[in-house]
Amino acid sequence: MSATTTTTRTGRRSSGQRQWAPYAFISPFFLLFTVFMLVPIGAGFYLSLTEWAGLGTPDFIGFDNYARLFQDPSFGTSLLNTAFYTVFALAVVLPASLLIAQALNARGLKLRDFFRLVYFMPVVLSPIIIALIFGLIFDGEYGLFNAVLEALFGFGGISWLTDPLWARIVVVVLVLWRWTGFLTMFFLAGLQNIPRELHEAAEVDGAGPVRRFFSVTLPQLGPVTAFIAVTMLVNTAQIFEEPFLLTQGGPGESTMSVSMFIYRAGFQRFELGYAAAAGVVMFLIVFALGRLSISAFGVGRTR
Amino acid sequence: MNAATDTPEAAARDRRRPSGAGRIALYATLVLLALVYFAPLAWALSSSFKERSEIFAFPPRLWPDPVTFENFANLLAEQPFWRWMLMSTVVALLSTVAVVFFCSLAGFGFAKYEFRGKRLLFDVMFSSLAIPLAVILVPLFILVAKLGLAHPLFALIVPWVAPAFGIFMMRQYTEQAIPDELLSAARIDGCSEFRIFWSIVLPLLRPAIGALGVWSFLTTYNNLLWPLVIVSEPEYYTVPLGLQALFGAEGRQYDLVMAGSILAAIPAIAVFILLRKQLVSGLTAGAVKS
Incomplete structure (x- = not known):
């Protein structure tokens, strides 16, 4: 009983504190978000209407940068490439990691942690070493992969990195190799979270493994899948390191991504306004897609 | 849940796991896949001990012959590799401490x-994730440069210390x-809100x-794009920047870059192997539940 009176007394003092405390706790994020994200986005909009090489004052040129952007075949290529990488990530990497997770979730599997560790390893490594290894393996003249093909099938003359089509394929193979294990880990955690009783009930009702996968496993994995899909969408839409390090966007511009296009325009050609305009276009596309899928899947909502 | 696994039915269930051919196919697939992951890393490791001309020898040789430490020696002699390493480690450690603090605080809030307005x-x-x-x-x-905040130790760390992913x-x-009860109990004891968080x-x-x-x-340790943009003075290069400069230079110094990336991978892999259990369970907790 005496505890109740204490509660009300100290409760009142700290209830004032309880009202502003959460604002104080989340304020560092909002401070940094405003200074280092909102302000740059606003500045980017302004900058995109100017021509500027970084010295003096920016010249206001209206929407010229945008008009130029939409006629620039390099920008078109980079948009298409980025779309290709993103669709590949969602349509191939995602299902592949679900399959691997399903395999790792097999009952009584030995060495599960070992396999998971090995598959996860690429995420830990610097993209430089990964690009270097892939460069060695897929080198058109001296590469390991061509040597293996030569030994097995008697032909090995594919110029993996200097043919526009094959170079794109190698980039997505790199994406597949680098990210599958990471996503697998999320799917595996999701699978381990599904109550076993659900599977048993379905089994008793006569559902085979495939049927059980589609009517028990997939629906139960909803939240994980949504989270992974959104993360992967946003990550792959801003892909930079893989093509930059592996092929420098080449041959020509055939593997260049939008992030690379922006980097090149801004920091190699010093067309800051033009780069900013490309940034605005990217923002509109990625943010719209990201926001849409976040609300469509209900990711991040409190239960 | 644990109690349920002790029942006889549960034991029977476990015995009825798929067996025979299916099992063998499963293990074969997983082992093959492990090789697909392992082989490139082994190849990189092996290449770092090869002579420059041997790295691209045709047909490729799995075992370096002769085994040489020249690449490592050359890298360390010609490039300020340890300086890059120091810079990378300092930036990554400072960032990590700040990220952990600010994300825990905001996550708690x-x-x-x-x-x-919550x-x-x-x-x-x-949404800022997108x-x-x-x-x-x-x-x-431009903002960072104009405000005079472009010092690498500031620009590489401060803008990134409260990532939305971490807060989520x-x-x-x-x-x-x-448990909420724990917080109420602490409030009854007269703890301030920050003290509740901290202790x-x-x-x-x-x-x-x-x-x-x-x-x-x-x-942070592996980050490339932002450092590439903001760090111009070679004395503040991080490992990825230094290696990228070598790699981007004329002639692609495969031998040096290979040795450098092997050295750079050691701390990353060590941290990962030591803390893998925590990493996996902690990262996935949020995604699975919501």
């Missing part, structure tokens, strides 16, 4: 308080791991902090 603020925070770095790359660079993760974990909540968040810490360390 979102998980355990009711306040006006939902909107959370949505804003979460803003690619490339979008703000140019204006952020910590909120998810805090919701599950911290009661933070210690209980340890598993998630481990995961976030490893994650933050690795991403």
Whole structure:
């Protein structure tokens, strides 16, 4: 009983504190978000209407940068490439990691942690070493992969990195190799979270493994899948390191991504306004897609 | 759940796992896949001990012949590799400490308080996940440079110490791991709100902090695009920047870059192997539950 009176007394003092405390706790994020994200986005909009090489004052040129952007075949290529990488990530990497997770979730599997560790390893490594290894393996003249093909099938003359089509394929193979294990880990955690009783009930009702996968496993994995899909969408839409390090966007511009296009325009050609305009276009596309899928899947909502 | 596995039915269930051919196919697939992951790394390791001309020898040789430490010796003699390493480690460690603190604090704020505008603020925070770095790359660079904040130790760390992904993760974990009663009890004892966070909540968040810490360390340690833009003086190069400069230079110094990336991978792999359990369970906790 005496505890109740204490509660009300100290409760009142700290209830004032309880009202502003959460604002104080989340304020560092909002401070940094405003200074280092909102302000740059606003500045980017302004900058995109100017021509500027970084010295003096920016010249206001209206929407010229945008008009130029939409006629620039390099920008078109980079948009298409980025779309290709993103669709590949969602349509191939995602299902592949679900399959691997399903395999790792097999009952009584030995060495599960070992396999998971090995598959996860690429995420830990610097993209430089990964690009270097892939460069060695897929080198058109001296590469390991061509040597293996030569030994097995008697032909090995594919110029993996200097043919526009094959170079794109190698980039997505790199994406597949680098990210599958990471996503697998999320799917595996999701699978381990599904109550076993659900599977048993379905089994008793006569559902085979495939049927059980589609009517028990997939629906139960909803939240994980949504989270992974959104993360992967946003990550792959801003892909930079893989093509930059592996092929420098080449041959020509055939593997260049939008992030690379922006980097090149801004920091190699010093067309800051033009780069900013490309940034605005990217923002509109990625943010719209990201926001849409976040609300469509209900990711991040409190239960 | 644990009690259920002890029942006879559960034991029978476990015995009825798929067997024979299916099992063999499963293990064969997993082992093959492990090779696909392992082989490139082994190839890199082996190449780093090959002579420059041998790296691209045709047909490729799996075992270096002769085994040479020349690449490592040359790298360390010609390039300030340890300096890059020091810079990378300092930046990654400072970032990690700050990230862990700010994300736990904000995650706690979102998980355990009711306040006006919470939902909107959370949505804003979460939406910022969908803003690619490339979008703000140019204006952020200009802003940081104009404000005189371009010193690498500032620019590489401060803008990134409260990532939305980390806040989201910590909120998810805090919701599950911290009982409300504990907070009420602390308030009855007259603890201030920050003290509650610091001495009661933070210690209980340890598993998630481990995961976030490893994650933050690795991403900062391996980061390339932002350092590439903001760091111009070679004396502040991080390892990825230094290696990228070697790699981008004429002639692609495969031998040096290979040795350097092997050395750079050692701390990353060590951190990962030591803390892998925490990393996996902590990172996935948020995604699975919500």
